[in-house]
Amino acid sequence: MLGICAQDFHGDLATARACARTGVPLTVSTLTQDPLEEVATELGETPGFFQLYTPDDRDLALSLIHRAENAGYRALIVTVDTWVTGWRPRDLNTANFPQLRGYCLANYTSDPVFRCRLPGAPEEHPSSVVGEWVNVFGRSLGWQDLDWIREATDLPVLLKGIQHPDDVRRARDHGVDGIHCSNHGGRQANGGIPALRMLPEIVEAAEELPVLFDSGVRSGTDVVKALALGATAVGIGRPYAYALAVGGEHGVVHQSRSLLAEADLLMAVDGYPDLAALRREGLRRL
Ligand SMILES: Cc1cc2nc3c(=O)[nH]c(=O)nc-3n(C[C@H](O)[C@H](O)[C@H](O)COP(=O)(O)O)c2cc1C
Numbered sequence: 588m589l590g591i592c593a594q595d596f597h598g599d600l601a602t603a604r605a606c607a608r609t610g611v612p613l614t615v616s617t618l619t620q621d622p623l624e625e626v627a628t629e630l631g632e633t634p635g636f637f638q639l640y641t642p643d644d645r646d647l648a649l650s651l652i653h654r655a656e657n658a659g660y661r662a663l664i665v666t667v668d669t670w671v672t673g674w675r676p677r678d679l680n681t682a683n684f685p686q687l688r689g690y691c692l693a694n695y696t697s698d699p700v701f702r703c704r705l706p707g708a709p710e711e712h713p714s715s716v717v718g719e720w721v722n723v724f725g726r727s728l729g730w731q732d733l734d735w736i737r738e739a740t741d742l743p744v745l746l747k748g749i750q751h752p753d754d755v756r757r758a759r760d761h762g763v764d765g766i767h768c769s770n771h772g773g774r775q776a777n778g779g780i781p782a783l784r785m786l787p788e789i790v791e792a793a794e795e796l797p798v799l800f801d802s803g804v805r806s807g808t809d810v811v812k813a814l815a816l817g818a819t820a821v822g823i824g825r826p827y828a829y830a831l832a833v834g835g836e837h838g839v840v841h842q843s844r845s846l847l848a849e850a851d852l853l854m855a856v857d858g859y860p861d862l863a864a865l866r867r868e869g870l871r872r873l
Contacts, residue, residue, distance in 0.1 A: 590620025591690050592832045597621060602831055603629035605839035609847075614638050614664055614822065617651065618691040627658040636662040638747065640669065643726040645735070650700040652739050663740055664767060664799075665733075668748030670725040673775040689713050692720055733761040745799065748775075750785050752792035759796065765819075767799040772824045783813065790817030807849025814862060815869035 589598040599619040603626045606613040610633055615626050617640040627635055637655035642648050652663060678684060685691050695701040696709040696716055704719045705712050726732070737744055743764035748771060749755055755766050768789045770782045782802035790798050800813045801822035813821045823846070830842035859865040 588618065588685060588691060589616070589828055589831060590693075591685055592828045593835060594832075596690075598828075598831050599626045600629050601836040602827065602839050603627075603633075603635070605827075605831075605836045605843065606633045606635075607631040608836075608840050609633075609843045611843045611847075612636065612820075615660070616640075616691075617694055618686065619693050620691055622693045622697040623651075623655060623660075624658045624697075627660060634661045636660055636664050636745075638664045638666055639736075640666055640724065641726045641728055641732065641736070642723045644700070644704075644723050647695075647698065647700040647723060648726075648736070649739050650698055651694060652736070652742075654694075654698070656740055656742055660742065662743040662745055662765070663736070664745045664747045665728070665736060666747045666771075667728050668750075668769070668771050668775050670727045673771075673777065675774065686720060686724075687717055689717055692716060695720055695723075730757055730761055733758070733763065737762050745797075747799075749789060750780060750782065752788045755789055755792035755796075759793070763796070765797040765799065766793050767801070767822075768818070769800070769822075770802045772802050783816065786813065786816045786818060807846050807851070808853050810846060810850045811853050811865065811869075815865050817866065 589602050590596055592598045593601050597620060599615065599621050603613055607630055612634040613630060614636045615623055616638050619626060623637060637660040639651060655663060702709065705715050709716050745765035745767050746758050746763055747767035748769050749758065749766050750770055758766060766789060768782055768786055770776065770779050782800065786800055797819035798817065799820050799822060800818035801824055804810060804813065804821055804823050805826060810821045827839050827842055830838040834841060854865060859869060
């Protein structure tokens with residue numbers, strides 16, 4: 588949805604440019620306004636990860652995976668908590684569902700497999716694009732799906748939306764390379780357990796696997812807390828989307844730098860010279 592957060596509707600490109608300027612890695616959604624290849628170009632040398640909403644058409648899924656690989660993304664992040672969207676009253680009240688208006692579907696309309704499902708060129712058949720997208724978007728993933736996804740790529744595969752240590756263990760059994768602990772910013776199961784509450788158990792179950800974390804991170808101090816609880820890396824969702832809407836590329840740069848500066852200063856103020864010290868000594872249970 589980043590694409591349409593920018594005034595010119597090219598928010599994915601603006602964010603990628605901001606990441607290139609700050610060195611902050613970007614996870615690029617399946618739902619973008621510009622094709623994943625063009626977003627990758629704007630990232631330059633800064634790492635990008637491709638987030639896959641696995642379509643219910645395996646050929647299309649494989650095509651997206653291979654395109655991500657060819658475009659230079661460094662990892663595949665398979666989101667497992669959104670095969671269907673949750674009940675979102677604020678979106679319902681404003682009839683907000685951009686995909687149904689044809690937005691954020693560039694990775695589909697630029698895809699040869701998806702295009703074969705259309706009666707002709709996407710620009711001439713906008714309602715078919717939306718209809719086919721609705722048909723193909725959501726696959727209710729089972730553990731067995733991990734096997735063919737795993738086989739399809741040499742990229743590291745991470746699962747996003749993990750909130751239970753048992754799922755971490757099963758994911759490990761299926762050969763994933765990392766876990767992304769997230770409750771989708773609370774957007775899927777309203778009233779669910781905060782991701783931060785689950786993080787320590789997830790980290791313990793993951794053992795040597797890296798654990799990415801997001802959901803509810805709003806400040807540098809939030810970042811430091813998640814790192815202290817064992818996250819390998821910490822992600823943000825809404826804050827940079829808001830920054831993009833207000834200030835475009837420069838807004839995202841400013842927001843990222845502010846977050847980094849706050850995290851850095853908090854570490855200094857609290858006397859942690861590096862992440863290892865924070866992870867070793869940074870927790871006191873009250
Ligand atoms: C408007 C919006 C769009 C999102 N789109 C995606 C998406 O396409 N793929 C995905 O895996 N997560 C998506 N998410 C979830 C985020 O990746 C992330 O998990 C969440 O926003 C983190 O929580 P935070 O917003 O509290 O930082 C979206 C979140 C928002 C708010």
